[in-house]
Amino acid sequence: MESLQAFWDMGGYGHFVWPAYGVVAVVLIGLFVESRRSLKSAEAELAALAPSKAEDTDDET
């Protein structure tokens, strides 16, 4: 338990290191999610407009 507390504490700089990692995580994940969302909406629009021509497969990643 104690080492967890020390890990969280980060030698007293915890409230600098964790926000830094937090911001990086939020921005990178947010950017990824937004990019995928706009890709999906564009593909949906394309499918609506030309159902026959939406030939590129809809893979997951």
Add this chain to the structure above:
Amino acid sequence: MQNHHLGSSLSLFTGTDLVCFRGGRTVFAGLGFALSPGEALMLRGPNGSGKSSLLRLMAGLGQPLEGALTWSDESIANDPEAHNARLHYIGHADPVKPVLTVTENLRFWATLRPGFGNGEDAIASALEKLGIGHLADVPGRFLSAGQKRRVNLARILAAPASLWLLDEPQTALDRAAEKNLKDAIADHRAGGGMVAISSHAENSLANARELDINQFRADSP
């Protein structure tokens, strides 16, 4: 009239399988044309079929996505200034500055041309030919649309150039002015000049060849 190869069998100004991509769509594809001294080419087709786009490509405002525009077998893109020196272009807009008088406007454009030798009387005679001699010292802001269009047409008469590219030149012109325009074009062709003109007017020019842009529409998916 300088640099004309009078009587050359080979057509001077040609376009071969041109593709125009503009505003995110393919306007036309596989379009070809040929112009020789003394000839006129009437561009026909509905709005948006690419008449203006073709004229702009001929003038060198932008490059075709594919295909080539050549002047006596040399691509016009190689030396844009030389191509500009041998053409006059009338677009949709008439660039007449409101604070400058008609003569000042014309003198400015004429001084930029290589052939502008005999100064004032070239401008005066150009204005006469279009029946607006009386407007010589009138500032641009008092001119009507028709008069501005005539000043713009006078601009191309004031300094010689062998190729005229006219985009619906007769808009805003009354009957008399249209006649003046026809005569000017006839004189220009008689002197060995060439004209490419996009126009909806039915009474086309004497023995002019027609080019229907619509047949080159790109209807691909």
Add this chain to the structure above:
Amino acid sequence: MNGFLAIVRRDLRLAFRQGLDSLMVVAFFVIAVVLFPFGVGPQPNTLARIAPGVIWVAALLASMLSLERLFQTDYEDGSLELLALQPVALEITVMAKVTVHWLTTGLPLIVAAPLLGVLMNLPEDGYMPLMIALTLGTPTLSLIGAIGAALILGSRRGGILLSLLVLPLYIPVLIFGVSAVDVVIGGFSAKPQLLILSGLLVGALPLCPWAGAAAVRQGLE
């Protein structure tokens, strides 16, 4: 060369007849600087310390004010398109526009700078370096600004976008312009700063008209 002079002469005549906006530019310059004493307080020594920086930033913003209209009026009435179709190279046309912009904004700022030096209690020996630095710096600002003015042609948001594009590129001129004055006040020679400023100018002279012409060309396509 006469094409360059013809365009400069026409644009200067247009500027004079349409009411010189140089007076407004200088007025903005003075007002912008006069605001600072209200902000930071009138104590002479604080003003003196920030004087070079404040004067330079105000000059930079003032010279940017009239950039938006550098090509705008010609773009809207079709003159710019026609200028691109003249035998005069587009780079020369851009250079002519930049020269007119400098004459109508850069020069008045230089003339007004000493007055603001007095207002901001600029130390005695700061005036000469300020004038020299402004003389070397303002043409570079006009040159870089011309690229921004050409890039925003036909865009939905003009002025604000122009400042966002151009201000980051002004930073080097600002840094060396201000430090040229600070250093002399501190008793050292401003030779390195002035050399770098002239280096920036000499670099901008060929590159900016070339990039500006490319920006105009793609704007007219």
Add this chain to the structure above:
Amino acid sequence: MFHRFANPARFLRFAAVIQPWIAGLTVLLFAVGLYLGLLASPADYQQGETVRMMYVHVPSAWMALFCYTGMAISCGVALIWKHPLADLAAKATAPVGASFTFLALVTGSLWGKPMWGAWWVWDARLTSMLVLFFLYLGYMALNNAFDDPGRGSKASSILALVGFVNVPIIKFSVDWWNTLHQPASVVKMGGPAIHASILSPLLVMGVAFTTYYLWVLLIRIRREVTANKVRALQMRQASRGEQ
């Protein structure tokens, strides 16, 4: 042949194939990097635990410049060889690069607070990063300031190249300006010498950031291609209706 712009199918197939691999690689690298950075490596003898912020700050700064360089190169290719995909790659890169620059600034200020006692320090590197952020904003603003997307990408390509030429000049003048006004800050951003134990997490995180960039880039380019297809179809319907 002439509508190669409409469906660069070759690229879409290529993207569909390698995207899962890049995704897997990125996740793996981040896992390793975070493990090394947060758990396995020791605290720096001088900066203590705050050195761990370097593992996100320095890669962000690298990527900020890397993306801008990539953007400038693809803009050059787009202008000179008129390659349709290069335009889209640059347009897709800009927001990613801007996000990295923003991260570099935020983590830089979070780093500066314990080190120099202030949230923002006009340190040469941070200031240049701030200017780079404005260059990104300018690019993106110009890119969608036009109704016709083709116009937007051409105009912003020229701006990206002009900006790229200016980056070293701005960097030089900011460094010069910084040394003039600021006594050289004792604790340099990267620390006096990068100790081996710090270098390995730093490199792993650096590569993780790069693969992340490629992953998001592929997604955003596919989005741009699809959006172009949608626009082309809408336009054709409009013009067909006119006949």
